[in-house]
Amino acid sequence: MKKGCKFGTHRVIEPKGILPQPAKVISNDMAIYDNEILIDVKTLNIDSASFTQIKEEAGGDEAKIKEIMMGIVKDAGKHKNPVTGSGGMLIGTVAQIGPALEGTTDLKVGDKIATLVSLSLTPLVIDEILEIRMNIDQVDIKGKAILFESGIYAKLPDDIPENLALSVLDVAGAPAQTAKLVKPGQTVLVIGGAGKSGMLCLYEAKKRAGVTGQVICLQHSDKAKDRVMDAGLADDFIVADATDAVDVLRKVEEVTGGNMCDLVINCVNIPNTEMASILATKDDGTVYFFSMATSFTKAALGAEGVGKDVTMIVGNGYTKGHAEITLQIMRESQTLRDIYESLYA
Amino acid sequence: MKKGCKFGTHRVIEPKGILPQPAKVISNDMAIYDNEILIDVKTLNIDSASFTQIKEEAGGDEAKIKEIMMGIVKDAGKHKNPVTGSGGMLIGTVAQIGPALEGTTDLKVGDKIATLVSLSLTPLVIDEILEIRMNIDQVDIKGKAILFESGIYAKLPDDIPENLALSVLDVAGAPAQTAKLVKPGQTVLVIGGAGKSGMLCLYEAKKRAGVTGQVICLQHSDKAKDRVMDAGLADDFIVADATDAVDVLRKVEEVTGGNMCDLVINCVNIPNTEMASILATKDDGTVYFFSMATSFTKAALGAEGVGKDVTMIVGNGYTKGHAEITLQIMRESQTLRDIYESLYA
Numbered sequence: 001m002k003k004g005c006k007f008g009t010h011r012v013i014e015p016k017g018i019l020p021q022p023a024k025v026i027s028n029d030m031a032i033y034d035n036e037i038l039i040d041v042k043t044l045n046i047d048s049a050s051f052t053q054i055k056e057e058a059g060g061d062e063a064k065i066k067e068i069m070m071g072i073v074k075d076a077g078k079h080k081n082p083v084t085g086s087g088g089m090l091i092g093t094v095a096q097i098g099p100a101l102e103g104t105t106d107l108k109v110g111d112k113i114a115t116l117v118s119l120s121l122t123p124l125v126i127d128e129i130l131e132i133r134m135n136i137d138q139v140d141i142k143g144k145a146i147l148f149e150s151g152i153y154a155k156l157p158d159d160i161p162e163n164l165a166l167s168v169l170d171v172a173g174a175p176a177q178t179a180k181l182v183k184p185g186q187t188v189l190v191i192g193g194a195g196k197s198g199m200l201c202l203y204e205a206k207k208r209a210g211v212t213g214q215v216i217c218l219q220h221s222d223k224a225k226d227r228v229m230d231a232g233l234a235d236d237f238i239v240a241d242a243t244d245a246v247d248v249l250r251k252v253e254e255v256t257g258g259n260m261c262d263l264v265i266n267c268v269n270i271p272n273t274e275m276a277s278i279l280a281t282k283d284d285g286t287v288y289f290f291s292m293a294t295s296f297t298k299a300a301l302g303a304e305g306v307g308k309d310v311t312m313i314v315g316n317g318y319t320k321g322h323a324e325i326t327l328q329i330m331r332e333s334q335t336l337r338d339i340y341e342s343l344y345a
Numbered sequence: 346m347k348k349g350c351k352f353g354t355h356r357v358i359e360p361k362g363i364l365p366q367p368a369k370v371i372s373n374d375m376a377i378y379d380n381e382i383l384i385d386v387k388t389l390n391i392d393s394a395s396f397t398q399i400k401e402e403a404g405g406d407e408a409k410i411k412e413i414m415m416g417i418v419k420d421a422g423k424h425k426n427p428v429t430g431s432g433g434m435l436i437g438t439v440a441q442i443g444p445a446l447e448g449t450t451d452l453k454v455g456d457k458i459a460t461l462v463s464l465s466l467t468p469l470v471i472d473e474i475l476e477i478r479m480n481i482d483q484v485d486i487k488g489k490a491i492l493f494e495s496g497i498y499a500k501l502p503d504d505i506p507e508n509l510a511l512s513v514l515d516v517a518g519a520p521a522q523t524a525k526l527v528k529p530g531q532t533v534l535v536i537g538g539a540g541k542s543g544m545l546c547l548y549e550a551k552k553r554a555g556v557t558g559q560v561i562c563l564q565h566s567d568k569a570k571d572r573v574m575d576a577g578l579a580d581d582f583i584v585a586d587a588t589d590a591v592d593v594l595r596k597v598e599e600v601t602g603g604n605m606c607d608l609v610i611n612c613v614n615i616p617n618t619e620m621a622s623i624l625a626t627k628d629d630g631t632v633y634f635f636s637m638a639t640s641f642t643k644a645a646l647g648a649e650g651v652g653k654d655v656t657m658i659v660g661n662g663y664t665k666g667h668a669e670i671t672l673q674i675m676r677e678s679q680t681l682r683d684i685y686e687s688l689y690a
Contacts, residue, residue: 021650246362311658316654317649
């Protein structure tokens with residue numbers, strides 16, 4: 001059996017010498033290296049930006065979606081959408097564990113896991129697409145995948161249904177980072193707070209900011225207002241277009257008595273929301289960009305342009321314990337669990 | 346006199362309702378609003394990425410460079426390079442101060458200042474281009490500019506020559522952020538450490554990390570090695586291609602005894618250096634991206650892809666006191682001052 005690199009560079013075909021994620025083509029040969037894990041895949045959870053693009057390209061036609069997805073994997077050896085650059089994640093069963101991992105992994109053959117690294121770097125073979133759950137970005141397949149030694153995963157718990165676990169684990173980084181950032185008494189704004197990652201962030205922010213804090217949900221329409229407020233996820237609900245920085249500034253000024261926010265978490269997957277996030281933050285505050293539509297230069301030049309001394313953080317989908325923190329929310333809050341089961345599972 | 350918005354939105358022509366930086370066209374009518382400052386411009390310091398692009402487009406021809414620059418300002422009302430999206434900064438003399446700023450500004454007519462907001466949002470008129478200093482991105486002009494109420498600036502000190510002040514103020518955010526981040530005993534890597542912002546970061550890192558710390562300079566060639574090491578700016582010098590993440594990982598492992606870095610500061614203006622920055626950082630460490638070539642998604646997905654729990658920060662060109670911190674370096678270190686005078690002034 002061949003010896004592999006921790007980061008999977010041994011699988012990179014083109015261009016040579018780089019890591020699997022930025023690579024254009026990787027090997028999806030399902031004979032494992034000594035430090036790899038082979039997975040029987042059950043379900044792919046395609047990244048939301050990627051799946052939206054594929055659905056649009058296919059004009060909503062299911063056969064055409066299958067064709068596009070099979071084509072991506074055939075060309076790249078992985079499901080990295082060539083337009084959006086993004087992947088997603090998967091759930092499946094451990095089929096084989098490389099001998100070099102013995103004693104270092106807590107996994108055994110037969111364990112059900114969700115991989116928490118992006119599909120954009122995961123060697124994948126799709127034999128057949130069995131079912132597409134159009135509105136929750138999930139695709140059941142017959143196929144196999146490889147997890148690298150540096151790859152992260154979560155064992156699926158017995159007390160949470162698989163589809164629900166997959167849905168919330170997909171955005172596990174967001175609530176876990178929120179939990180690390182929010183301090184008692186703080187004012188926190190979640191832009192796109194009524195969405196899948198947004199509500200989990202609101203929940204953690206509410207819990208950490210406590211009764212002396214203020215948690216604000218900003219959403220582009222008031223459709224989800226009752227859901228968010230009835231679930232007690234926020235103290236205030238702002239309806240605004242997050243690309244309209246000046247309007248957001250005025251509305252946040254209003255609900256915060258002009259004090260603005262200690263922390264702004266951006267969870268909205270549309271471009272040009274950097275300035276609204278920056279203007280809503282107080283001096284010395286923090287902006288956490290979870291949106292994959294964030295432009296680095298727009299954020300950097302935007303803050304400088306208005307002379308704002310704020311710390312802007314690039315959302316990291318991984319932080320220690322993120323899977324556990326997120327699954328725990330589904331155990332703690334029956335209200336939120338009901339919402340996520342009805343919307344995303 | 347008309348009343349203006351703090352952020353200059355009153356000058357935006359197209360598209361309406363957004364801020365001056367992202368706007369395509371702003372008004373460069375030099376009749377000021379009540380909260381604006383009019384500046385007689387002496388020198389433009391064009392952003393390095395922008396000036397490189399302009400020089401290339403012009404094939405190095407000076408007349409053609411002038412034509413391109415005049416064209417940019419004619420079309421946009423500001424010097425925002427349509428290809429790179431970036432600006433630069435300027436020095437000049439205060440010509441008029443809006444009455445609404447009386448009592449809130451420390452400026453008076455005749456003061457020499459450097460504006461520290463980007464040219465990409467600064468209303469500008471160029472009457473004539475007098476001189477182009479090709480290799481330091483500086484252009485002397487006859488012209489005028491407007492500073493908004495939220496715009497930041499530094500009064501030019503008497504004890505530092507103008508061109509030198511302009512050169513270091515252009516990158517003032519980098520050393521000031523470094524000063525805030527580095528703690529005694531830390532291991533700090535500056536990628537592109539031999540460049541204009543890089544050496545200032547090294548200097549601050551050395552000062553803050555102290556004798557128990559380790560400061561490492563990474564550069565693509567060893568040409569600048571003697572200059573950096575003789576000036577005492579770094580403890581170690583690595584020659585590596587920052588786009589080769591795996592090579593950088595191995596070399597940083599070597600000089601840190603496998604411990605990796607608490608803080609990695611990326612000052613190199615080329616694409617695809619995100620992964621090298623992430624891999625060189627230890628778990629729970631911080632990556633500070635100053636490079637405008639940074640891709641948000643490459644950073645976000647890159648860290649997740651290798652399961653690295655690092656905090657990634659979007660470089661903010663502004664932080665309180667950044668001009669003072671940076672000018673102070675030119676007073677403290679005659680060695681560094683000599684280097685910057687010979688290279689960048």
